[in-house]
Amino acid sequence: MMDVDSFDDFQHTIQEGRKKAKEFNRAILVSVVEKIQNIDPLLFLRKNIESVAKETFYWENSSGNFQLAGVGSEKIIRVNPHPNRFEHVQNQWSEILDQAVIDNPTNVKGTGPLLFGSFSFLPNMKVENSLWENFKSGLFYLPKFLVTKNDKGTYLTTNVFCFPDKPCQITRLRKERDQLFFHNEEKLTPLTFDQPIIKNENDEKWIENVGKAVQLLKENYIKKVVLARELRLTFQKERPFLYVLNQLIKQQNNNYIFSISHNGDHFLGATPERLVRKEGNRIFSACVAGSAPTGKTFQEKEEMKRDLLQDKKNLGEHAFVVEMINSVFQQYCDHVKKLNQPEIMENRDILHLYTPVEGVLSKENTSIFEIVEKLHPTPAMGGVPLGKAISLIQELELFERGLYASPIGWVDHESNGEFVVAIRSGLLKGTEASIFAGCGIVKDSDPLKEYEETNIKFRPMLRALGGIDVESPK
Numbered sequence: 267m268m269d270v271d272s273f274d275d276f277q278h279t280i281q282e283g284r285k286k287a288k289e290f291n292r293a294i295l296v297s298v299v300e301k302i303q304n305i306d307p308l309l310f311l312r313k314n315i316e317s318v319a320k321e322t323f324y325w326e327n328s329s330g331n332f333q334l335a336g337v338g339s340e341k342i343i344r345v346n347p348h349p350n351r352f353e354h355v356q357n358q359w360s361e362i363l364d365q366a367v368i369d370n371p372t373n374v375k376g377t378g379p380l381l382f383g384s385f386s387f388l389p390n391m392k393v394e395n396s397l398w399e400n401f402k403s404g405l406f407y408l409p410k411f412l413v414t415k416n417d418k419g420t421y422l423t424t425n426v427f428c429f430p431d432k433p434c435q436i437t438r439l440r441k442e443r444d445q446l447f448f449h450n451e452e453k454l455t456p457l458t459f460d461q462p463i464i465k466n467e468n469d470e471k472w473i474e475n476v477g478k479a480v481q482l483l484k485e486n487y488i489k490k491v492v493l494a495r496e497l498r499l500t501f502q503k504e505r506p507f508l509y510v511l512n513q514l515i516k517q518q519n520n521n522y523i524f525s526i527s528h529n530g531d532h533f534l535g536a537t538p539e540r541l542v543r544k545e546g547n548r549i550f551s552a553c554v555a556g557s558a559p560t561g562k563t564f565q566e567k568e569e570m571k572r573d574l575l576q577d578k579k580n581l582g583e584h585a586f587v588v589e590m591i592n593s594v595f596q597q598y599c600d601h602v603k604k605l606n607q608p609e610i611m612e613n614r615d616i617l618h619l620y621t622p623v624e625g626v627l628s629k630e631n632t633s634i635f636e637i638v639e640k641l642h643p644t645p646a647m648g649g650v651p652l653g654k655a656i657s658l659i660q661e662l663e664l665f666e667r668g669l670y671a672s673p674i675g676w677v678d679h680e681s682n683g684e685f686v687v688a689i690r691s692g693l694l695k696g697t698e699a700s701i702f703a704g705c706g707i708v709k710d711s712d713p714l715k716e717y718e719e720t721n722i723k724f725r726p727m728l729r730a731l732g733g734i735d736v737e738s739p740k
């Protein structure tokens with residue numbers, strides 16, 4: 267419960283917001299941050315998803331030492347379906363922050379006003395009667411309540427708008443805030459489920475289409491294209507999304523875990539691929555492309571790693587990504603640091619070629635959205651040249667990408683933030699789930715092998731949904 271002193275501070279900050287709202291005759295954001303007892307952000311979501319709001323998000327970085335959990339939306343920014351969508355979100359964010367009253371004694375990144383959300387893969391999506399009718403071209407939340415957890419502690423941010431002509435319901439807000447933490451010691455109960463029915467009737471057509479792409483690659487029409495598949499799962503009983511999210515957290519170490527929920531649909535995943543992290547004037551990206559299965563024994567694994575590091579086809583696929591990300595960094599940074607040779611990134615089901623890139627921004631106030639715009643989609647998601655690759659994706663893929671392979675992430679009020687690429691992901695919609703996986707096609711690609719590679723890339727979501735290696739309830 268909030269003590270009397272901190273409540274007085276809270277009240278005082280909100281009154282300041284109200285005064286400003288009257289003075290400027292517009293809505294003013296008030297954001298209050300407090301350090302709280304350590305709690306599990308996932309339990310925080312679970313407790314409040316019913317009582318506060320179904321609008322939630324979750325984020326965990328790949329080291330597992332930074333989490334965000336948001337409930338409720340004080341503001342939703344809908345991404346517009348136009349090419350200027352990145353700038354549009356940035357402008358709305360700047361407008362929200364303009365004159366905001368921020369009481370943040372912690373100075374911890376990822377606390378205070380923060381926007382979390384996703385752009386769709388392409389701006390111009392078909393949304394009517396589509397899988398993505400709820401998310402449309404993407405959306406961003408300014409949460410009402412945000413829990414931020416790092417190595418040093420746990421923090422709660424409360425965001426509220428004050429209006430010139432309406433009193434702010436401080437007492438109600440206080441009550442809501444105090445109720446957030448009741449029963450937070452509860453554990454997520456393990457559940458038993460039916461095996462999903464998996465629909466994959468498009469597989470042969472997909473393999474045929476990869477063959478068509480290989481033909482075009484051989485004719486030098488294009489250098490690389492990334493083609494993806496959807497797998498549709500049906501359950502007898504709806505899979506609770508927090509259970510699936512918890513499975514991903516437990517099963518996918520070294521990956522970013524993300525989820526965003528809207529109107530009862532949940533988009534979530536465990537991705538190895540950072541698009542960009544911004545901390546002050548430094549930016550970091552990761553080129554992740556080129557894959558091989560992991561071996562079963564230690565020796566097998568070592569052999570697979572050695573082979574992948576020398577495999578010409580995979581090195582070629584990877585090089586396109588490095589070239590593109592490096593050129594964006596050269597454009598925005600004074601100093602760029604990157605390895606000359608890729609390393610191996612090892613995940614539970616798959617190995618990747620991996621080249622980290624970092625740089626110091628020439629202009630510190632560069633918006634993270636501008637960098638996201640320049641980087642998305644990298645040749646790990648689109649292809650080379652991009653225009654032709656996008657046309658081929660639209661022609662040869664058998665589903666609408668929506669938020670799959672799109673930039674998803676957060677930005678705080680000091681312009682720190684991080685976006686990843688939403689792969690190894692799925693959309694939960696009632697008793698159905700759609701999961702997605704793609705792979706880079708180059709002229710030496712074998713369609714059947716690429717098909718096998720997508721099957722491996724489905725495994726993280728499939729396992730979390732109980733489609734393979736179902737964990738016995740503990």
Ligand SMILES: C=C(O[C@H]1C=CC=C(C(=O)O)[C@@H]1O)C(=O)O
Nearest residue numbers: 555556557646689703704705706
């Ligand atoms: C498009 C996906 O993976 C990309 C990321 C890493 C490696 C890739 C590859 O080796 O083909 C893909 O470019 C996916 O997992 O859905």
